[in-house]
Each structure stands twice: as C-alpha cells, then as structure tokens.
Amino acid sequence: MGSRFFSHLIILFISFLVFADYSALAKHQGATRHYKFDIKMQNVTRLCQTKSIVTVNGQFPGPQITAREGDRVVVKVVNHVQYNISIHWHGVRQLRSGWADGPAYVTQCPIQTGQSYVYNFTIVGQRGTLFWHAHISWLRVTLYGPIVILPKKGVPYPFPQPYKEVPIILGEWWKTDTETLITQALQTGLAPNVSDAFTVNGLPGPFYNCSAKDTFKLKVKPGTTYLLRLINAALNDELFFSIAGHHFTVVEADAVYTKPFQTNTVLITPGQTTNVLLRTRHHFPNASFLIAARPYATGPAAFDNTTTSGILEYHQPSSSTHKKGVKFPLLKPSLPIFNDTSFAANFSRKIRSLASPKFPANVPKKIDRKFFFTVGLGIMSCSKNQNCQGPNNTRVAAAVNNVSFVQPNIALLQAHFFNKTKGVYTTDFPANPPIKFNYTGPPPSNIMVSSGTKVVVLPFNTSVELVMQDTSILGAESHPLHLHGFNFFVVGQGFGNFDPKNDPGKFNLVDPAERNTVGVPAGGWVAIRFLADNPGAWFMHCHLEVHTSWGLKMAWIVQDGKGRKQKLPPPPKDLPKC
Ligand SMILES: *[C@@H]1O[C@H](CO)[C@@H](O)[C@H](O)[C@H]1NC(C)=O
Ligand SMILES: *[C@@H]1O[C@H](CO)[C@@H](O)[C@H](O)[C@H]1NC(C)=O
Ligand SMILES: *[C@@H]1O[C@H](CO)[C@@H](O)[C@H](O)[C@H]1NC(C)=O
Ligand SMILES: *[C@@H]1O[C@H](CO)[C@@H](O)[C@H](O)[C@H]1NC(C)=O
Ligand SMILES: *[C@@H]1O[C@H](CO)[C@@H](O)[C@H](O)[C@H]1NC(C)=O
Ligand SMILES: *[C@@H]1O[C@H](CO)[C@@H](O)[C@H](O)[C@H]1NC(C)=O
Ligand SMILES: *[C@@H]1O[C@H](CO)[C@@H](O)[C@H](O)[C@H]1NC(C)=O
Ligand SMILES: *[C@@H]1O[C@H](CO)[C@@H](O)[C@H](O)[C@H]1NC(C)=O
Ligand SMILES: *[C@@H]1O[C@H](CO)[C@@H](O)[C@H](O)[C@H]1NC(C)=O
Ligand SMILES: *[C@@H]1O[C@H](CO)[C@@H](O)[C@H](O)[C@H]1NC(C)=O
Ligand SMILES: *[C@@H]1O[C@H](CO)[C@@H](O)[C@H](O)[C@H]1NC(C)=O
Ligand SMILES: *[C@@H]1O[C@H](CO)[C@@H](O)[C@H](O)[C@H]1NC(C)=O
Ligand SMILES: [Cu+2]
Numbered sequence: 001m002g003s004r005f006f007s008h009l010i011i012l013f014i015s016f017l018v019f020a021d022y023s024a025l026a027k028h029q030g031a032t033r034h035y036k037f038d039i040k041m042q043n044v045t046r047l048c049q050t051k052s053i054v055t056v057n058g059q060f061p062g063p064q065i066t067a068r069e070g071d072r073v074v075v076k077v078v079n080h081v082q083y084n085i086s087i088h089w090h091g092v093r094q095l096r097s098g099w100a101d102g103p104a105y106v107t108q109c110p111i112q113t114g115q116s117y118v119y120n121f122t123i124v125g126q127r128g129t130l131f132w133h134a135h136i137s138w139l140r141v142t143l144y145g146p147i148v149i150l151p152k153k154g155v156p157y158p159f160p161q162p163y164k165e166v167p168i169i170l171g172e173w174w175k176t177d178t179e180t181l182i183t184q185a186l187q188t189g190l191a192p193n194v195s196d197a198f199t200v201n202g203l204p205g206p207f208y209n210c211s212a213k214d215t216f217k218l219k220v221k222p223g224t225t226y227l228l229r230l231i232n233a234a235l236n237d238e239l240f241f242s243i244a245g246h247h248f249t250v251v252e253a254d255a256v257y258t259k260p261f262q263t264n265t266v267l268i269t270p271g272q273t274t275n276v277l278l279r280t281r282h283h284f285p286n287a288s289f290l291i292a293a294r295p296y297a298t299g300p301a302a303f304d305n306t307t308t309s310g311i312l313e314y315h316q317p318s319s320s321t322h323k324k325g326v327k328f329p330l331l332k333p334s335l336p337i338f339n340d341t342s343f344a345a346n347f348s349r350k351i352r353s354l355a356s357p358k359f360p361a362n363v364p365k366k367i368d369r370k371f372f373f374t375v376g377l378g379i380m381s382c383s384k385n386q387n388c389q390g391p392n393n394t395r396v397a398a399a400v401n402n403v404s405f406v407q408p409n410i411a412l413l414q415a416h417f418f419n420k421t422k423g424v425y426t427t428d429f430p431a432n433p434p435i436k437f438n439y440t441g442p443p444p445s446n447i448m449v450s451s452g453t454k455v456v457v458l459p460f461n462t463s464v465e466l467v468m469q470d471t472s473i474l475g476a477e478s479h480p481l482h483l484h485g486f487n488f489f490v491v492g493q494g495f496g497n498f499d500p501k502n503d504p505g506k507f508n509l510v511d512p513a514e515r516n517t518v519g520v521p522a523g524g525w526v527a528i529r530f531l532a533d534n535p536g537a538w539f540m541h542c543h544l545e546v547h548t549s550w551g552l553k554m555a556w557i558v559q560d561g562k563g564r565k566q567k568l569p570p571p572p573k574d575l576p577k578c
Helices: 002-027 178-188 341-350 412-417 545-549
Strands: 032-046 049-056 065-068 072-079 087-090 116-122 128-134 144-150 164-173 197-200 216-220 225-232 238-243 248-253 256-263 265-268 273-279 288-296 308-314 369-381 394-400 403-405 450-452 455-458 462-470 479-483 488-495 513-515 517-520 524-532 536-542 553-558
Touching: 032 065, 065 072, 072 087, 087 116, 128 225, 128 248, 128 273, 144 164, 144 225, 164 238, 178 545, 197 288, 197 308, 225 238, 225 265, 256 341, 256 513, 265 273, 265 341, 341 488, 341 517, 369 479, 394 450, 403 553, 412 536, 412 553, 462 479, 462 517, 479 524, 513 517, 517 524, 536 545
Parallel strands: 032 072, 065 144, 164 225, 216 308, 369 462, 403 450, 455 553
Antiparallel strands: 032 049, 072 116, 087 128, 128 144, 164 197, 225 273, 238 265, 238 288, 248 256, 248 273, 288 308, 369 394, 394 403, 462 524, 479 517, 479 536, 488 513, 488 524, 536 553
C-alpha cells in the first residue's frame, strides 16, 4: 500500500517535471546538437571488390544525426578529399536558414578541398525520419545517413511507443567509380550504366556474389512492436520493400505523421522516408524472414533488376525444444512486379495526413498562383567539339516545362541576396508548357528541349498550386519530385493528362499527404499545394540522380516579407566561395 502510494507520488512528480520541461521548451529553444563531419576516403569491400569511397568520418553509411523537435543542429563539415563537397539535410525545412540547405550552386558554393563550413539550423515543427546526403554530382552514392527527429521531451508519439527504433537506409552500389561514370555519360550523351547492387544499411545481402557475410540482420523479440525508419537513399531507383510473414503499419512519411494503415509492401522513392510499425509474432516462429527490396521501374531505360535483402530473426526462447544452431527455414516475401504502377498509385493514395487537432493539415485553401509543369525526358544538341552518340550529335536531356536547367557558376541564393543576378539567372521560368500537346500520347515530332538557368520568383507568403504532368516523350516514367525548403500537400493525382476543368473538383483539401518528395505517376499527373513562407532559393528536382544530371530541376526564389521574422538573415561568415 505504502509503496503504491509512493509510486503514484513519483508518477505525479515525474509528470510535473515533464510538463514543466515541456512548457519551458515551448518558450525557449531546445538543445544544440553538435556534430563534426570529416569527409574522407575509406576503402570498403563489397561484391568481392575493394573500392575507395567518399565517407563521413570513415563510416558507411554515414553517422546518424539525432535531435528533438525544436533543437538546433550544428554540423561542422571539413573536406579532406579531392572532390568539391556539399551536404543537404533532406526534408529539413530550413526556416530562414536557407544558407544551410546545401545543394551546390543553389544555396552555396561547394566546400572545396581543405575547407570547411558549419551548417547551423533549427528543426521546427517536424518530427520523424529524414536523412542527410551529399548534394553535388553523384557523391551522395556513399555520402548519406539518417536524421532522427524525436518529439519534444515528454510528448508521446500518436501511436503505441515502440520497444525499439531501427533505421533502415536503402542504398545503391556500383563497382565502378561513379564520378567517372556520370562524367563520361554526360560526355557521350548516353545513359550511365546501372548499379550492381542495392543495399540495406550498406549491405547487399545473400543474393549477390560474396555478400552472404554482408547481410543486415534484425534480431527481434516475439510479441513486440518495432519502429522501422525506412529511408530510400538510392540514386536512381524507387524501391518496393517487404518482410516475409509480417505486415507494417505506416505511421509517418517525410517526418509528418500519417493516418495509420496496414500494408505488406512499402513503396519508397529516392528522397522519401517512411516510418512503419512492425509487430512481431506472439510466439517464436521456428523460421527466419527475408527483408527484401527491389525496384519499381517504369522508364524506357535499363535498370538494376537485382534484389537486396536482410534477415529478420527471432531471439530463440531458452525454453525452446530446438537445439541451438538449428537452421530454420528462411521465408521470402512476394514483392510486386517491377512495373506495378497500379500498386504505386494505390499506395500513394493511402498516405494521408493525420489531420488531428494536435497535428492539423494546414492545406492552402485560397490560391494566389497556379503553375502547370511538364516533367520528362527529351534530347538536346551537343556542342560541336563534343561527340555525342545520339542522332545528329544529340544527347538525352530532361526538362521541366521544356527547360533543362543549367547549373550556374555561383549559388542562386548569393546572387539573389546580393542583387547580383545578372548573368547568373533569369526570372522567366514558364508557368505553363511553352507548347501544348498530348503529354501522355504519341510524342510530338520535335522533342528537343531548351536550356537555361531560369527561376520562378514568389512574393513572401504566396500560396501556390502546382500540377506536375509526366510526359511520354522517350517513354512515360515515374519521377519522384523533391522540393527543398517546404512541405507540400498532395491534393490530387491521376493518369493521363490533367483536366483543369474536372480534376480540381476532386482535390482532397481535408487530409492530403504532407511531404517533401512525391512520385509524379508514370503517364499521369500530381497536384500539390504549398505556402511560400520561407524566404530563400529553393531547388526542386527529380530525385532520380540521373534525371537531375540531365536537367530535370528548377528553382523558386521566395522573396523576403516585410516583418522582421520574414527576412532571410545575411550568410554566415564561413559560407564557401566559388
Ligand atoms: C586503400 O587501399 C589502397 C590500396 O591498398 C591504399 O593505397 C590506400 O592507402 C587505402 N586508402 C585508405 C583510405 O585506407
Ligand atoms: C548558429 O546560429 C545561431 C543563430 O544565428 C547563432 O546564435 C549561433 O552562434 C550559431 N552557432 C554556430 C556554432 O555557428
Ligand atoms: C558499362 O558497362 C559495360 C558493359 O557491362 C562495360 O563494358 C563498361 O566498361 C561499363 N562502363 C563503365 C564506365 O563502367
Ligand atoms: C557471380 O559469380 C559467378 C561466378 O564467378 C559469375 O558467373 C556471375 O556472373 C556473378 N554474378 C554477378 C551478379 O556478378
Ligand atoms: C516451434 O517448434 C516447437 C518444437 O518443434 C513447437 O513446439 C512449436 O509449437 C513451434 N512453434 C511454432 C510457432 O510453430
Ligand atoms: C528481372 O529479373 C528476373 C529474374 O531475377 C527476371 O525474371 C525478370 O524478367 C527480370 N525483369 C526485367 C525487366 O529485366
Ligand atoms: C510490365 O512488364 C511486363 C513484363 O515485361 C509486361 O508484360 C507488362 O505489360 C508490363 N505492365 C505494364 C503495366 O507496363
Ligand atoms: C488498386 O486499387 C484498385 C481499386 O481499388 C484495385 O482494383 C486494384 O486491384 C489495386 N491494385 C493493386 C495492385 O493493388
Ligand atoms: C539530322 O540532321 C539532318 C540535317 O539537318 C536532318 O535531315 C535529319 O532529319 C536529322 N536526323 C535526325 C534523326 O534528327
Ligand atoms: C538588394 O536590393 C534590395 C531591394 O532593392 C535592397 O533592399 C537590399 O538592401 C539589397 N541588398 C544588397 C545586399 O545590396
Ligand atoms: C492522348 O493520347 C492518348 C494515347 O494515345 C489517347 O488515349 C488520348 O485520347 C489522347 N488525348 C487527347 C486529348 O488527344
Ligand atoms: C570546385 O568548385 C570550385 C568553385 O565553384 C570550382 O571553381 C572548381 O572547378 C570545382 N572543382 C572541381 C574539381 O569540380
Ligand atoms: Cu534532396
């Protein structure tokens, strides 16, 4: 009785502490989390071959960043390698800290060999899983790691507290040097070779040569709930992910809570993150279960048609009648076929904002500016001194509204902030396709794209509706579009050509998914809305790196507002120079 009374008292006391702490946090900022990223080379062996790769602190995958909502994160990045480096904190909103966003030549010049830069930002109104990755050339192939954002102290998840949380970061591996690969591909104008493997937490798994020892293993207890923090850090492939004999409950996407739903398979595009609950079997199952991922691929090009895998194993109870070391059968999951666009559309539609009083979906209702962008491939003439392999010295290109983005020589944000935009960018990015055609029908006779460094300028607090339409030029293909600096609401999607008369009436303005990366359906369209409440230069691009290399990218410049807290502060002193 006495001890019961005391435990009640203690609980009361703890809840008081938690409450006090929380209200204090609400007033003041959270803690500051310091990290040091030494960019250096490291020899790593995969698929029977040793390769020197670019890493953070010699780790592959890179270190995890952990913070609570409201915390400041300060990362000193020191470049010890021969490559120019820049790091992006993918999905972090960077409210008035655009200088820390990271895409090279958009918000900063790269960190050159021997130099360093301190990324300094606060995590506001986000909690869940994100990731960091290099944002220059193809270096993110090995430079990536998880960002785990916990809720503020004392604030519970809107789902049962998991017993353990496990980041699962999916990657892509080439035996060859990827910087050489993409440089050569851009010279010849042909598609670069596809990867040799996919990886789970850096490990390819038993389906690849010499890789049985390089297999990710997850040991679990029966009757327990695990939170898997799924991240797709692959370069060029959307992935289906599944675990044999189990199902998932999706609870969060791109660091925003979702309405929970059950699924056997998760589809995750490069740039997306998804938190799922995994409830383990009640009893030791006398079996092991394969964790597997392989591509969802829709385009005309070849793709890496291999499967990465790990193993889910149960801790064997001591009472087990089985002898230790007994081999249990390994059960395999069935994944959708590589081009299952029906699955992709259904899965995408199931992701809905929680839209609860605590986590409302603040969908813009009144729209100031409407945009319609085509996204897709095309061709472009190469310069005379180049010998491109396409017909008439052409190369494959990719474009948004027929503009293939040309990377400037200094960062867009610097040019904007210092009013020195002349010769860096122009503000005439088209709000609509320059030529109307049947976007998802037979391609037009002229499939040449234009090029330039063009941006859209938005006054502070503009509410934007953007429809992105896939084209079937060179083949319909799903493009995972990523917007920096904002979360957007996915208010509608469909197949064929967007119908401006009838489709808007079907938009979901109640509980649409809120995220930073969305797949534009293969041969279809997606409509998003966002509020331009963050001054800066914000990159928007396909997160299939090969398409970004070909020019499927553009930028939004969001101007300062009038209020003191609506202006982008000046750049930090150590902002890298070009
Ligand atoms: C990687 O291996 C090569 C060849 O053995 C060696 O020369 C080099 O120093 C190693 N690099 C690192 C970072 O250990
Ligand atoms: C990070 O930015 C804040 C706000 O501008 C500043 O007070 C702080 O000194 C910065 N920290 C570092 C390590 O640069
Ligand atoms: C691309 O693959 C082909 C065929 O496997 C091979 O011959 C070629 O060397 C590869 N290119 C690069 C840059 O690795
Ligand atoms: C695996 O190794 C075998 C034997 O060396 C070889 O025939 C096969 O092509 C290799 N497979 C892959 C995917 O590299
Ligand atoms: C596992 O095997 C043991 C011993 O054969 C058996 O008693 C138990 O019922 C099995 N459990 C399951 C879930 O199949
Ligand atoms: C992918 O590989 C599987 C065998 O592993 C094969 O059956 C299938 O046809 C391949 N698909 C494509 C599109 O290459
Ligand atoms: C998917 O690929 C299979 C095998 O290549 C093909 O038969 C089928 O028509 C394709 N489905 C779609 C929807 O493209
Ligand atoms: C997608 O949903 C539609 C309509 O509910 C259904 O007919 C179809 O079978 C689903 N496709 C897949 C692959 O689940
Ligand atoms: C290549 O250029 C020539 C001359 O301009 C033109 O006649 C021909 O149609 C072009 N071929 C292709 C495939 O575009
Ligand atoms: C850039 O121009 C704006 C408006 O013309 C002005 O307010 C601002 O001070 C200028 N900034 C710099 C760095 O010159
Ligand atoms: C566009 O092309 C598709 C496929 O050929 C066709 O089904 C559709 O009717 C066309 N749409 C229009 C508006 O012409
Ligand atoms: C690194 O960046 C600087 C500044 O933009 C540029 O001048 C230089 O050519 C780049 N070096 C490499 C190897 O790309
Ligand atoms: Cu990104």
